[in-house]
Amino acid sequence: MADSQLAQALRSLLGADRVLDDPAAREAYSRDATPLFKGLPEVIVTPHSTAEVSEVVKFARRTKTPIIARGAGSNLCAATVPLNGGIVVSMMQMKEILEVSRNEMLAVVQPGVSTQQLDDAVAKEGLMYVPDPGSKTVSTLGGNVATSAGGLRGLKYGTTKNYILGLEAVLGTGEVIRTGGRLVKDVAGYDITRLLIGSEGTLAIFTEITTVLSPRPKASKYGVAYFNNLADASVAVDSIVASGILPATLEFLDNTCIKAVEDFAHLGLDNNAGALLLFGDDGSAESVEKAVTAMADISSSARGVRAVTLAPDVAAADALLYARRCSLPALARLGSMSILEDISVPRPQLSRAAEAIEQIGEKYSLLIGTFGHAGDGNLHPTIVINKDDADEVARAERSLSDIFNLALDLGGTITGEHGVGSAKLPYLRQKLGDVSLALHRNIKSVFDPDGILNPGRVGS
């Protein structure tokens, strides 16, 4: 169907105010937060209800048009770039928090609600929406569920997949299903909810999400330890967890990141240290004090430690957390393009992974800054390059393959929390194997018989 025809048909189906197809709008929706990926959609629709989403999917099925559901477009794996054209379904008009139930400890929201918006709303009830992806101020619940977003407290609290009770979703046929519900226990049938979490828009489009809430912790405390290198910091992390402490925060940065962050934010970090370990916990004042003191003690006697200090107040703690959160943008200032990776390895392999990444940087003469969630083994090696230097771009691409191989060799994965999207798709076979890939394809064909939902990605 020709472009203008497509838009025309959608306008008569949904109303003119739900459809965008001017060149500027198409350009704006041609990207997400992933560098190097771009594709123009033919048309963007902005449904206001489940019924409208269903109408669009049925239409796409009739016309065999690709359909890409999109929230805030903050994902880092090119999961929402319309590489095959088609219809972008922006979920940003469905942004109501439908219910917050204190006695059931749950919330029911539409997919366009942002993570921060939900957490702020439930904070008024003394509750917390736990998953906190780095992009929480902008990322939507729909996008969180579609990528099973992680964050800074994965070790103690888990990730998005641990906080979703139920979903309403539109299948590739246009049919609407409800999975799970409000129950903590419910084993009637397959766990379709869990299957849809992390499905990156390839199986269904979420239209309503029921989330678990937790009591808001009363206290939190943070400290920082400097080490000679990431490997030493990793060993300390291992000792901390092995001692029986399960803290909310165990994050680290390498020297490249420390220097970049310090240049950018002037927080008084030790520029000469090879690694910075940020540790912290939340809970009751008493338990927090105990955990943080113990972590400081363990770090103090760990190999390669340089200094350990506790944040004296909230402002100092916030500064430390900020240092961690601004690692990526601070690194990004060092070049015109930065490629952020997201491998995850079993925690005992963390020090080997950190050392090997450094070697890969040397092998390809690339500037790689590494930061990550040390507590759960999730590393974000970030390659900073000049996008106009074709040779450097090529070397960066080759180094990626080394980084993924490294993760798999250590029993890890190619993506811990960002998703596969288009960016990691070429490496998926290596991770999953042929049998699993075939199973993925078969599952997709059941949910989406015509292959219209986010085609060319997982399961296609």
Added chain:
Amino acid sequence: MNDDRAPGKFTQSKLDRCISCGYCLPACPTYQLTGEEQSSPRGRITLMRALQDGRLPFSDEGAQEQASFCLGCRACEPVCPAGVEYGVLIEEWRDITWRGTKRPLIIKALFQMVRAPWRVRVMSALSPIAANRKSRSDVHLALGCFERRLFPQVSKAVAQLAPEVAIDSSQGCCGALHAHNGDLEGGKELAKQLGEKLPGTILSTAGGCAAHLSSVLGSERVKEFSQWWQVLNRPLSPIMKNGRPIRIGLQDSCHLRNGMGVFKEPRKILQQLGEYIEVPNAQGCCGAAGSYSLLRSRDSKRVIAPKVVAIKELNLDYLVSVNPGCTRQLKTALRKARVKTKVLHIAELIALAP
């Protein structure tokens, strides 16, 4: 003009800085209105890149609409982790698209009104501003063109509060109007002229003018009034009404806050003058945005609508502004909504203190 800016182009290094993370989306008032990517800062930068690379012509209607729809409030800058100078980019965009005959008629008319110092004087001929006076100090008051016409009492309040400030009504426009509406060179030139006319420290009662002057002349030479007053540390007593301290709120000036980083200073002053109540989203644009309220009156009203509702609920005696455009916008909107809260410039409120 920047070193790496070719004629009719954006500064490439400034475009490159954006990593498309989208952290700016929640801060953007126009994105809040539409929920559409092209009316977000990130979306607009994607458009600028398409214009820069020739994938979209500068004449593209949708792109032009976005250049115009943007308030230019720069709320996206403090939340940007990558340090994108969006304010500069949007000014470059308008500089390119509104060049020559393409500038909106209202803007052309405004440019004419302030083209020379004598025109500024004629415009405000009937407004009784503070009298000219010399001073041994090196602090000179910048008289905002539209402030002296619309709110002459502001300069009078400053004259009363600070006898050390010199006042010279023969000065011209600072050029903020030009810089924000597609005449970057003109804006810079006027700021330099004002810098020569007023030696030493330039004191401005308009956040928008202060931020522009500061960007051209440097932050050492230019102080906004609340910023300057706060440093003086003069004791203030609460203003009483019906036996209780007055209830005061504040509307930030976007360019003062996002451009100059000044927002704690006015709050500190107001906390001494009565019961200070933080207006929800005080940092968010009121929709005045300089000439925006004239150019896009309907959108300007959509932006301020939720603010009026919030202010009404607070039952404030005074809502304080630090920029004349905001004062006008707030006065008009509150009057229409029959909200009794009075809108004043911060200098006027300080002048009321016992």
